[in-house]
Amino acid sequence: MTIPNYLVAAADAPERLVYEVARTLFESRTDIARTVPAAALLDRRQAIFTSPLPLHQWAAKYLRREPPLAAGGPRAGGARRR
Numbered sequence: 001m002t003i004p005n006y007l008v009a010a011a012d013a014p015e016r017l018v019y020e021v022a023r024t025l026f027e028s029r030t031d032i033a034r035t036v037p038a039a040a041l042l043d044r045r046q047a048i049f050t051s052p053l054p055l056h057q058w059a060a061k062y063l064r065r066e067p068p069l070a071a072g073g074p075r076a077g078g079a080r081r082r
Contacts (some may be wrong), residue, residue, distance in 0.1 A: 004065050005038075006050060006053060007020075007021070007025070008053065009056050009059070011056070013056070014056075015058040016058075017062050018056050018059050019058045019059070019061060019062050020057040021059075022058075022059045022062040022063065023062050025039075025042065026042055026044055026062070026063075029042045040063075047059075048060065048063050048064065
């Protein structure tokens with residue numbers, strides 16, 4: 001059994017704030033997990049499932065963006081240079 005945790009924001013919260021909080025949580029989860037071990041389990045692929053609460057549109061923009069590129073991977077924005 002799993003018990004989900006939600007970070008709730010007002011629908012009228014500043015868009016940039018919601019985006020930056022989502023970005024900070026996911027991009028800093030390794031650091032946060034040193035104090036809060038459950039943070040290591042944060043997964044962007046699962047975070048979009050927030051039923052019965054709606055996902056804030058700006059949290060969705062962060063969560064649905066392209067995953068971070070691995071070192072040495074293709075360049076952001078498309079094709080590799082030749």
